[in-house]
Amino acid sequence: GENVEQHPSTLSVQEGDSAVIKCTYSDSASNYFPWYKQELGKRPQLIIDIRSNVGEKKDQRIAVTLNKTAKHFSLHITETQPEDSAVYFCAADESGGQKLVFGQGTRLTINP
Amino acid sequence: EAQVTQNPRYLITVTGKKLTVTCSQNMNHEYMSWYRQDPGLGLRQIYYSMNVEVTDKGDVPEGYKVSRKEKRNFPLILESPSPNQTSLYFCASSLRQGGNEQFFGPGTRLTVL
Numbered sequence: 582g583e584n585v586e587q588h589p590s591t592l593s594v595q596e597g598d599s600a601v602i603k604c605t606y607s608d609s610a611s612n613y614f615p616w617y618k619q620e621l622g623k624r625p626q627l628i629i630d631i632r633s634n635v636g637e638k639k640d641q642r643i644a645v646t647l648n649k650t651a652k653h654f655s656l657h658i659t660e661t662q663p664e665d666s667a668v669y670f671c672a673a674d675e676s677g678g679q680k681l682v683f684g685q686g687t688r689l690t691i692n693p
Numbered sequence: 694e695a696q697v698t699q700n701p702r703y704l705i706t707v708t709g710k711k712l713t714v715t716c717s718q719n720m721n722h723e724y725m726s727w728y729r730q731d732p733g734l735g736l737r738q739i740y741y742s743m744n745v746e747v748t749d750k751g752d753v754p755e756g757y758k759v760s761r762k763e764k765r766n767f768p769l770i771l772e773s774p775s776p777n778q779t780s781l782y783f784c785a786s787s788l789r790q791g792g793n794e795q796f797f798g799p800g801t802r803l804t805v806l
Contacts, residue, residue, distance in 0.1 A: 613792035624783060624797040625736070632792060670735060678791020679743065680751060683736040
């Protein structure tokens, strides 16, 4: 089955700097790659997703890139702000989309 | 308001005492799923359902049961809870399987003593 590895597990950046979180996946048939943000004590919420027919997608300060050949995808956050502090999860679909397999999570801390 | 609800939000119980965590969505979603969240392990899928009366195992189904008798409800049943099932549980739903945003419930923190 699908295996998703996420790095780093913790990341600390200065406010205003950029943050990058990377994920690799094992199933070459995966087609859907979402990113979820979980603030402290809250539920995960989708922030951006990308499908296999697209190499990059951007939404304001957030961007995701996908390299299907290498089977990895990354989340990029520019001009980080204190409210970006949270745990971020990447995920990849499996079994024709029946399942979503999550990475282990990255705890991002933005230092003022 | 479109939402996924779970009950209870917090539960402390003892080993072997059967319990049910309810999950309900009001968005007419076909797909529903249960996850457990443990430190360093991310979100791991327990069971999922693609529609009424259609359920299947996720990655960590041992010790859990589910049912999907109605489209809106997807209860998680622990017949004989054990301490290793102490965790934070999330229910989620999406319009259908495959490439759709999953909406998560608020979570249920379960402690099994």
